[in-house]
Amino acid sequence: MSEAARLNAILEREAPALAACLSDLGRRVAFPQGIPAQSGQAKGTEINATVGQITDGRGSPLPLPALADLVPGLDRRTAFLYSPQDGHGKLRDAWSTRQRSLSQGSTAEATRPIALHGLTQGVSTLADMFADPDTTVLLPTPTWENYYLLFGMRAGAKFATFPFFAGNGFNVQGFADALKKLEGKKCVIVLTFPGNPSGYAPTAEEAAQIVDVLVDHKGPAVALVDDAYQGLIYEPGLMARSMFWDLAERADPDHLAVVKVDGTTKELLFFPGRIGFMRFAANEAVDTAMTSKVKCVGRGTVGSPPGPSQALVLAALENPELESQVQSRIQLLAGRYKALKRELASQDTGGLSPYPFNSGCFALVGLPKGLDPHVIRHRLIDDFSMGTIAIPEINALRVAYCSIAEETVPELVNRLAKSVR
Ligand SMILES: Cc1ncc(COP(=O)(O)O)c(C=O)c1O
DSSP states (O other), rough: OOHHHHHHHHHHHHHHHHHOOOOHHHHEEEEEEHHHOOOOOOOOSOOOOOOOOOSEEEEEEEHHHHHHTOOOOOOOOHHHSOOOOOOOEEEEHHHHHHHHHTTTOOOOOOOOOOOEEEHHHHHHHHHHHHTTOOOOEEEEESSOHHHHHHTTTTTTOEEEEEEESTTTEEEEEHHHHHHHHTTTTEEEEOSSSSSSTOOOBHHHHHHHHHHHHHHHHOOEEEEEEEEETTTOOOSSSSSSSSSHHHHHHHTTTTTTTEEEEEEEEHHHSGGGGOEEEEEEESHHHHHHHHHHHHHHHHHHTTTTTOOHHHHHHHHHOOTTTTTHHHHHHHHHHHHHHHHHHHHHHHSSOOTTTEOOOOBOEEEEEEOOOOHHHHHHHHHHHHHHHHOEEEEGTEEEEOOOGGGGGGGGGHHHHHHHHHHTT
């Protein structure tokens, strides 16, 4: 039996929905007994002549001072030697501990986080692992546009959509109806809360309803919780933790596989650090099988995750000041958020109609009927020196208020209003 077949048998036994959703590629992959595996086995040997990296001859790195002198505080081995394909163990465990601490005491089973090149590689790996031309990916409209590339470009998956908003909130009924149509079909359900471009996180009540819908779904399906904007919440009464934990506690592995992709990009404001993580709501046997498969895809595409970034993030996670620093950034964003809410409500905005927003980085501002969002976007650039993103699906502009100073927000709204007059 091949190693991949052995892993598939484990998954079929321990995580039937996950196994049923594997793509052709997902079924074929298993981390090979190549250089990284052989070098891992030789760890601790006296004379280790496995990996092609230039060291001092005794296992320590030999970085050029021109590089190393710039980062004297970083752990040199982490920063300047190859990382394991799944990331450094200490970092993976420190991230896991932080995520548990944000889970409100969940004791649900979750695999050890695998480190990745940002969340994008997480979603891309899941697309490799679960998407084929006969897979449907369920997305709201609007959604983060890159999901279409990630699942469509190489895997050629199909897409099903439903309108994100209904009235003043998330379209739970539309979501439930769209999911019902996928009953019995292999599908990946993308859950991004707070959302991009929506800037919306479900209320606690909506979140409970979404979880109920998912738990009742017969599948086989994969629920992909994209937690890129985790923690950026500015209103009371919203979902209190990542939906991953609610699903991990309640989903039946015969019907629904649950996976969380998160990372330091927005959560720790480390945008170019390219450190993301992936973990499944599953037991140790599934952990071993899926980690082998995810490592294989990583090895066969982008290689191991960056060392300097892992060293930085590990040091940050060990810093007792980290959480208060994160909170102070969230407070800064909350100030910008409140200013935007206030200005959109108080200025004469010439018929602009904001969609509900309560979290994350963005607000969607609907344009008066008949106006083309790309035309207005260009007008804003040319006549008002202001950049926004057009969201034609709902005739709106996406405003990334996360990067606008609070005192600039009134002028931002003023220019938006002028552009549609
Ligand atoms: C919803 C969502 N997921 C994932 C990502 C990608 O994150 P990363 O930069 O870590 O690849 C983004 C980035 O904008 C995003 O908005």
